[in-house]
Amino acid sequence: MPFSPQVHDNPRPVNFSQTRVAVVGGGPAGLMAAIQSAGSGAGTLLLEKMPRCGLKLRLTGKGRCNLTNTAGIEDFLAHFGEQGPFLRNAFHRFFNDDLRKLLEDLRVQTVVERGGRVFPVDDSASSIADALIRHATQSGAVIACNIRVKRIRAVPDSGFFLDMEKPDGRLYSCRAEAVILATGGLSYPGTGSSGDGYGFAGSLGHSIVPLKPALVPLVTEGKRARRLQGLSLKNVKMTLRVGNRERTWLGEMLFTHFGLSGPIVLSASRYAVEGLDSGKTVTLSFDLKPALDDRKLDARILRELSGHGRQQWKNLLKKLIPLRLVPLCCEETHIDETKPCHQVTAEDRKALRHWLKHFSFQIVGHRGWDEAIVTSGGVRLSEVTPNTLESKTSAGLYVAGELLDLQADTGGYNLQAAFSTGWLAGRAAAEKTSGKTVDL
Numbered sequence: 001m002p003f004s005p006q007v008h009d010n011p012r013p014v015n016f017s018q019t020r021v022a023v024v025g026g027g028p029a030g031l032m033a034a035i036q037s038a039g040s041g042a043g044t045l046l047l048e049k050m051p052r053c054g055l056k057l058r059l060t061g062k063g064r065c066n067l068t069n070t071a072g073i074e075d076f077l078a079h080f081g082e083q084g085p086f087l088r089n090a091f092h093r094f095f096n097d098d099l100r101k102l103l104e105d106l107r108v109q110t111v112v113e114r115g116g117r118v119f120p121v122d123d124s125a126s127s128i129a130d131a132l133i134r135h136a137t138q139s140g141a142v143i144a145c146n147i148r149v150k151r152i153r154a155v156p157d158s159g160f161f162l163d164m165e166k167p168d169g170r171l172y173s174c175r176a177e178a179v180i181l182a183t184g185g186l187s188y189p190g191t192g193s194s195g196d197g198y199g200f201a202g203s204l205g206h207s208i209v210p211l212k213p214a215l216v217p218l219v220t221e222g223k224r225a226r227r228l229q230g231l232s233l234k235n236v237k238m239t240l241r242v243g244n245r246e247r248t249w250l251g252e253m254l255f256t257h258f259g260l261s262g263p264i265v266l267s268a269s270r271y272a273v274e275g276l277d278s279g280k281t282v283t284l285s286f287d288l289k290p291a292l293d294d295r296k297l298d299a300r301i302l303r304e305l306s307g308h309g310r311q312q313w314k315n316l317l318k319k320l321i322p323l324r325l326v327p328l329c330c331e332e333t334h335i336d337e338t339k340p341c342h343q344v345t346a347e348d349r350k351a352l353r354h355w356l357k358h359f360s361f362q363i364v365g366h367r368g369w370d371e372a373i374v375t376s377g378g379v380r381l382s383e384v385t386p387n388t389l390e391s392k393t394s395a396g397l398y399v400a401g402e403l404l405d406l407q408a409d410t411g412g413y414n415l416q417a418a419f420s421t422g423w424l425a426g427r428a429a430a431e432k433t434s435g436k437t438v439d440l
């Protein structure tokens, strides 16, 4: 029997007679899913609750969009921690080069920067969002913005019924053979990602791994960080201690009015948040001279001291650390900043070496959802088939993007995961509803 889903606008029905696949959410995962589903020949309706698609995508990479990374698959997967292997299928089918090629075909050139991070040449995240929206429409997808999906019901042998609402309160309903959930996580709720998908997935039989802010700035005890607000330190080695467990990162961090942020702090934050939630003591310690061991560091200090006997200690310190760190360093090492260099003792040098190698902060909290870059937790991966992204609890339901229990470090990994899972879910849903084989 031919399938003829409808979107009803009471009292006037709007007929999307070709719709077979409904995609809920117009972020990177949903847009890519709609492109692939429609491009594979399935009538596709994309439903987005905000006035336009890709609001969060337009903010990514400080408006420049770090869309992917040039790392190889194994390296890429490692950035997702224990959940990484789930993505292997999706990445084998659509990966970083495929994404860049697709964007080039859409006339969005990309460029590789430090650490393999890929950005659009014009530094505009909106170019990417707009190109994907255009491509989705050209592929035949119908995009309906300002429509919030409120409820999804699975009806045996009839697919799914979706209840929807317009901002003015008008209600709609729609039937679809397959539904792709791409509603994102909970971070930056102002962009539309307010967690609706967890409720849909839960009502269709899924369990949700507890949700926590990830890639989120951390709050430190006391006012030390505040004094350094705005200062960033590059090439530092950072050690996170949660209880007895230690993990290290190398890179750049930033002091803020509440504590610590910057790439390596954000990457460490998911472990810090877990530790805080389980009541463990969490500290971050910075080695400001990671390339020098204790002996070499002492030799370097002695070199600076020699020949500068009348100079004040603080002037020597300026050669070793950023100027803004000098007063704090003097206070915490208990060395008078005006002390002449010829009076500096072996004890003083030892205190300085220890401070430079163990500049530590106790972590007492984290910032909220409106500052978290991604969501940790989500639809449990063991309930989703990795090579199609179809739900194991509700046939014809697919899950893509940040809604899944996946989160990675900064560097373009999260967006690639959204694009790759959207790609795979779109193709698989089209194949399922057509009964034909689509090239997965």
Ligand SMILES: Cc1cc2nc3c(=O)[nH]c(=O)nc-3n(C[C@H](O)[C@H](O)[C@H](O)COP(=O)(O)OP(=O)(O)OC[C@H]3O[C@@H](n4cnc5c(N)ncnc54)[C@H](O)[C@@H]3O)c2cc1C
Pocket (backbone or CB within 6 Å): 024, 025, 026, 027, 028, 029, 030, 047, 048, 049, 050, 053, 054, 055, 056, 057, 059, 060, 061, 062, 065, 066, 067, 068, 147, 148, 149, 150, 182, 183, 184, 185, 187, 188, 191, 192, 193, 194, 195, 196, 197, 372, 373, 374, 400, 401, 402, 403, 411, 412, 413, 414, 415, 416, 418
């Ligand atoms: C400030 C910031 C910067 C970032 N920068 C980067 C970066 O440079 N590189 C990187 O890899 N990652 C970055 N990320 C992470 C990345 O943006 C996300 O991982 C990615 O957007 C997830 O894509 P998604 O499609 O799964 O979800 P989203 O982008 O969250 O899209 C979900 C969509 O679903 C819609 N929706 C939700 N509920 C409903 C409903 N009930 N009905 C209809 N529509 C609904 C929402 O309005 C939204 O448009 C950044 C995140 C933030 C917040």
